[in-house]
Amino acid sequence: MMLSIAAVCLSAAVFIAAALLFSPASTLLIFCWNCFLKPIGKTGNQQTSLERFYKSQASIYDSTRKTLLKGRELMLRLAKSHLRFTSDMVWVDLGGGTGYNIEKMNEYIPLSQFKAIYLVDLSPSLCEVARKRFEAIGATNVFVHCRDVNEFELPDNQKAHLVTMSYSLSMIPNYHSTVDRAAALLHDDGLAGVVDFYVQSESSYTAKTNTLGGELHRHVNWLSRNFWRLWFEFDHVHLDPARRDYLEYRMGTIKSLNCRNKILGHIPYYVWVGCDKRNASDINYRHQLATESPFLAPRLPAASGSCENLLDLPVKSKGHDAAHVAMLQNMPYPSFYYQREIWRIYYDSQAAHHHQFNNQYIYAFTWEDPIEDHNILKFNSDDVVLAITSAGDNLLAYAALDKPPRRIHGVDMNPHQNHLVELKLAALRALSYDDIWMMFGEGKHPKFHELLVNKLAVHMSSPAFQYWFQVGEDTFSGAGLYDTGSTRWALRLVRWIFKICNIKAQVDALCDAKSIEEQKQIWNKQIRPVLLSPITRLAVCNSVFLWKALGVPMNQADCIETSLFQYIVDTLDPLIDTYRIGTENYFYYLCLNGRYSPKTCPSYITKRGYFNLSRRRSGLDGIRLHTDSINDVVERLTPGTVTIAIVMDHMDWFSPAGKEVDEEISQLHKALANGGRVMLRSSSTKPWYLKNFQIHGFAIEPAAVRKPGMAIDRVNMYASTWVCTKPGMQDLVI
Numbered sequence: 184m185m186l187s188i189a190a191v192c193l194s195a196a197v198f199i200a201a202a203l204l205f206s207p208a209s210t211l212l213i214f215c216w217n218c219f220l221k222p223i224g225k226t227g228n229q230q231t232s233l234e235r236f237y238k239s240q241a242s243i244y245d246s247t248r249k250t251l252l253k254g255r256e257l258m259l260r261l262a263k264s265h266l267r268f269t270s271d272m273v274w275v276d277l278g279g280g281t282g283y284n285i286e287k288m289n290e291y292i293p294l295s296q297f298k299a300i301y302l303v304d305l306s307p308s309l310c311e312v313a314r315k316r317f318e319a320i321g322a323t324n325v326f327v328h329c330r331d332v333n334e335f336e337l338p339d340n341q342k343a344h345l346v347t348m349s350y351s352l353s354m355i356p357n358y359h360s361t362v363d364r365a366a367a368l369l370h371d372d373g374l375a376g377v378v379d380f381y382v383q384s385e386s387s388y389t390a391k392t393n394t395l396g397g398e399l400h401r402h403v404n405w406l407s408r409n410f411w412r413l414w415f416e417f418d419h420v421h422l423d424p425a426r427r428d429y430l431e432y433r434m435g436t437i438k439s440l441n442c443r444n445k446i447l448g449h450i451p452y453y454v455w456v457g458c459d460k461r462n463a464s465d466i467n468y469r470h471q472l473a474t475e476s477p478f479l480a481p482r483l484p485a486a487s488g489s490c491e492n493l494l495d496l497p498v499k500s501k502g503h504d505a506a507h508v509a510m511l512q513n514m515p516y517p518s519f520y521y522q523r524e525i526w527r528i529y530y531d532s533q534a535a536h537h538h539q540f541n542n543q544y545i546y547a548f549t550w551e552d553p554i555e556d557h558n559i560l561k562f563n564s565d566d567v568v569l570a571i572t573s574a575g576d577n578l579l580a581y582a583a584l585d586k587p588p589r590r591i592h593g594v595d596m597n598p599h600q601n602h603l604v605e606l607k608l609a610a611l612r613a614l615s616y617d618d619i620w621m622m623f624g625e626g627k628h629p630k631f632h633e634l635l636v637n638k639l640a641v642h643m644s645s646p647a648f649q650y651w652f653q654v655g656e657d658t659f660s661g662a663g664l665y666d667t668g669s670t671r672w673a674l675r676l677v678r679w680i681f682k683i684c685n686i687k688a689q690v691d692a693l694c695d696a697k698s699i700e701e702q703k704q705i706w707n708k709q710i711r712p713v714l715l716s717p718i719t720r721l722a723v724c725n726s727v728f729l730w731k732a733l734g735v736p737m738n739q740a741d742c743i744e745t746s747l748f749q750y751i752v753d754t755l756d757p758l759i760d761t762y763r764i765g766t767e768n769y770f771y772y773l774c775l776n777g778r779y780s781p782k783t784c785p786s787y788i789t790k791r792g793y794f795n796l797s798r799r800r801s802g803l804d805g806i807r808l809h810t811d812s813i814n815d816v817v818e819r820l821t822p823g824t825v826t827i828a829i830v831m832d833h834m835d836w837f838s839p840a841g842k843e844v845d846e847e848i849s850q851l852h853k854a855l856a857n858g859g860r861v862m863l864r865s866s867s868t869k870p871w872y873l874k875n876f877q878i879h880g881f882a883i884e885p886a887a888v889r890k891p892g893m894a895i896d897r898v899n900m901y902a903s904t905w906v907c908t909k910p911g912m913q914d915l916v917i
């Protein structure tokens with residue numbers, strides 16, 4: 184109790200001090216008197232009590248609300264980026280107050296682009312301020328209606344393309360009616376935007392997280408929850424979770440953000456855009472996209488409260504099941520179903536196995552060579568590829584090919600790896616080459632936040648957007664993207680060694696070498712003796728470092744047949760003899776420099792690759808991102824549909840004593856078409872689990888086995904690459 188009293192006093196002090204900083208003293212006095220001291224008192228009529236609160240502060244309303252009502256601009260910008268523009272757009276702002284938001288919107292969408300804009304507010308004195316404002320800016324298509332939002336109707340049976348509520352839902356006693364009304368005003372494919380205060384604890388939403396669009400930072404701690412709720416109640420502002428809950432029950436969530444007002448005592452607020460909950464994309468169509476099901480359902484609009492439209496399909500996707508449950512309970516569909524793009528497949532964010540990743544990805548870049556994959560597998564446009572996502576560089580390399588695979592299923596258990604790929608996909612859809620180069624070539628972009636909200640958000644799922652909204656600015660500034668994820672430790676170690684050994688100049692010379700000969704000289708004389716010294720031997724050949732920085736677990740370390748040090752020597756020496764680092768090997772260029780160079784970089788950020796991916800829809804549209812284990816994903820693919828599975832080195836991670844290898848091989852066998860191939864890499868020259876493939880009937884063939892002094896690809900980090908083929912029809916007959 185003492186603690187919360189202290190908190191109240193402290194916050195009040197912060198509040199007043201902050202207000203002082205931002206407004207002239209007289210404004211402040213009026214504001215404080217009205218907000219904290221003057222009793223609103225009881226009155227049966229909401230208009231009377233609102234007027235008692237607002238009348239004397241109408242003229243100072245805008246100047247005092249800038250710091251308090253955060254996120255209004257963000258909501259408007261998100262609404263703009265998700266809005267489907269038409270020539271007859273109608274916008275209704277419910278509880279619009281002084282019209283601040285409508286004037287602000289003019290900076291993002293010229294108001295003249297709307298056929299009509301309606302501001303509805305119950306306070307006559309605020310409506311008066313609004314009228315004068317619109318008169319002053321000459322906005323003749325804005326109409327101010329001074330009445331209760333719950334009684335507002337659009338003239339001439341119009342429907343709104345945009346309905347917004349900015350800090351009004353928390354002030355309206357009959358909020359159920361208001362949310363219902365907002366939904367009723369909305370055009371079939373219209374957009375709703377809300378920004379408001381809230382408080383909520385985890386226990387009250389964990390059972391319905393599917394529909395929320397991610398729950399990053401949604402939980403508000405006990406002290407903050409109770410304090411702010413009480414505090415705002417003095418002013419008849421209600422932060423109870425029920426308002427937001429009802430909004431999210433009544434409409435589908437497109438994007439959702441949980442924020443804190445950093446200037447004013449971390450008051451929690453949310454920014455949300457959504458739509459009519461029936462306006463989900465076709466559930467059966469999405470199911471087909473996720474599962475390769477040959478049964479493409481007719482595109483029936485899904486009617487809420489009935490499940491007759493759901494086909495009874497032989498393979499159940501998790502999304503299909505979740506959509507079914509939503510229908511039975513008259514809930515909105517999971518937020519994945521309201522997104523514009525079809526890349527990200529539904530996943531259950533509450534599943535325990537997603538919570539082991541510390542809110543970050545491991546790989547900021549992909550550490551296998553996609554050119555070699557193509558040399559070995561010869562992808563063509565009939566292929567359906569399943570591959571581990573990692574940082575997605577290779578999925579994009581396959582998609583940028585002249586004849587990209589028809590479908591590429593990326594699989595990763597870590598949601599953040601897929602968030603990273605969604606960011607790349609959205610960037611390829613929406614950004615210029617220069618912006619892409621800054622983000623993924625240099626790893627830095629000074630305007631990341633602006634691009635994210637204005638251009639990328641509409642192409643991302645809500646959880647990916649939440650994630651990048653939280654970490655994006657830090658990621659793309661400072662040391663940049665390649666100094667994030669667990670792989671940053673490897674890059675940092677390299678930089679650190681260069682620094683203490685004082686060989687940065689020699690490394691630059693290595694990257695600038697004009698020939699292999701020159702490169703070999705610099706390496707052998709100046710870098711190798713330092714890099715492969717006893718100190719590095721100690722630092723690198725230690726299992727904690729391996730796991731943390733390189734993502735190499737103990738089972739994999741056990742696959743290595745030579746000493747770890749010899750393994751590293753066998754990796755690096757032949758590379759120097761084979762590829763010029765400065766122009767032919769973006770993998771090691773990145774390690775040495777912490778960024779890519781236009782001379783050597785992954786194909787999706789070359790001009791050609793960017794052109795292929797952004798101009799031809801076939802490549803990007805074929806990508807699906809699954810957030811689950813390989814087993815779980817493969818189990819939900821239609822049997823016999825996958826032609827190529829690329830499992831990277833992940834089978835090295837299994838224990839030879841366990842059953843996981845056999846389970847996975849038998850699932851892969853089921854999902855593969857006849858003649859379908861599994862490609863794998865291993866740190867062993869003869870991985871122990873090849874015999875398990877043989878037992879399941881696969882034909883095994885080495886695609887490359889590393890010998891001392893010879894590089895098998897530009898990474899050369901694996902001792903061998905294998906292709907295991909499921910017998911085709913003919914083979915069975917013979």
Ligand SMILES: C[S@@+](CC[C@H](N)C(=O)[O-])C[C@H]1O[C@@H](n2cnc3c(N)ncnc32)[C@H](O)[C@@H]1O
Pocket residue numbers: 229233248252255277278279280281282283284303304305306309330331332333348349350351354355356
């Ligand atoms: C905190 S103000 C926000 C004003 C404005 N949307 C903004 O963001 O600056 C809340 C507004 O809701 C209005 N309001 C509250 N209850 C209302 C109701 N039942 N009908 C219409 N307006 C209402 C108040 O008059 C007030 O202008």
Ligand SMILES: *[C@@H]1O[C@H](CO)[C@@H](O)[C@H](O)[C@H]1NC(C)=O
Pocket residue numbers: 371372462463464465520521522523
């Ligand atoms: C919502 O409905 C409109 C028109 O019926 C349609 O064009 C749009 O694709 C729908 N939205 C989604 C997310 O499918």
Ligand SMILES: *[C@@H]1O[C@H](CO)[C@@H](O)[C@H](O)[C@H]1NC(C)=O
Pocket residue numbers: 583584585786789791792795
């Ligand atoms: C882009 O497509 C062209 C032909 O359409 C192909 O020659 C080229 O290799 C592709 N670029 C990349 C980076 O894959």
